[in-house]
Amino acid sequence: MRKETDLPKVKMIAHVLLDMPIAETSFSPAIVSHPFTSTGVTAAQNEDGNITVVDLLNNKEDYAKWKEMVGKQIDSAKNACQVFFLLNKPYYLTFLKFSAPVLSQEDLGQLLAHAWILEECPNQDRNVSKRELLALFHSVPPELLMDEEEYAVYQSLEDPVTVYRGVTSYNAKNIKALSWTLDRDTAEWFAHRFGEEGTVYEAQISKEHILAFFNGRKESEVVVDPKYLEQIMESPKPEMEMQMT
Structure with a gap:
């Protein structure tokens, strides 16, 4: 992993994504799929x-004008974070997949956390396995x-x-996913x-296989390596547990 981010290469990757055709x-036209517009x-x-x-x-001149505008925004970015937040949210992880080799650990950590919290259904991003x-x-x-509070909870588990x-x-078939909650x-x-x-569902997992704890959405989310989940079962409702005891 690099000690410093290679910003020119990050911008080059962003330009490649900008050149992707817009998928209807x-x-x-209200909703489309593209790394830089929805x-x-x-x-x-x-x-x-x-x-x-x-x-x-439907207008080639408009499309060219828009691409030029976004291209200038990419070129004027002072850091990787500014490039990242130009992107359409469903493509955050796609961008990181390709840019990770040229990002510093600090930048990758910060942007991966943002992507995971902000992207809807990151477990099912079809561009990232x-x-x-x-x-x-x-x-x-x-x-x-x-952040400090999240890391303190992570360490105290x-x-x-x-x-x-x-x-x-x-998502009933996606039980062994990365995203669980405490x-x-x-x-x-x-x-x-x-x-x-x-x-x-509830499961048991060794602390060493919990990769992160996020609470930015107040969901007490843990990111796990799902192959280490054990004793997966339907979780009885609390009132049922009280009756059993």
Whole structure:
């Protein structure tokens, strides 16, 4: 891992992603898929400094104007973090997958934490495999992934650790994922969001296989290496446990 970030190479990777074609969806032009935009109708700055609405899907001049604007923003970035936050959130981890070799450990740790917390369903990013995600987390010392409070909780965990995961019909087959929680109520919320009747699972895992603890969304989330999860079972509801005792 590099001691210093190679910013020119980070910008080069960003430009490669910028050159990717915009993928339309069934909700286009309102919603599209691209590393630097989630909509086909957006805003761009003219040479006179005024902001205008541009059509990225049907107007080649507008598309060229938008690409030039984003390209200038990439080129003017003072650090890797500024480049990172230009990206569309679903592509945060994709960007890190390609830029990790040219990022310092400090930058990679900071940006990986941001990506994990801000990207919706990072466990199911189709551009980054579970093996690649684990490699990213293993490449950074835990203390560089967490803030002081999170790292204090991480260090205080007793061994082994009981973790919970709530799933719905959407992700019911993805039980052995990286994302679990220390809080059963949080898992219960995930199991029933969107009005679904999901399932809460619990498991045991050795502390050494917990890669990070994040609480930025108040979810007491732990990132684990799922191959070391043991005793995975449906978690009985607390009231059932009280009746049994």
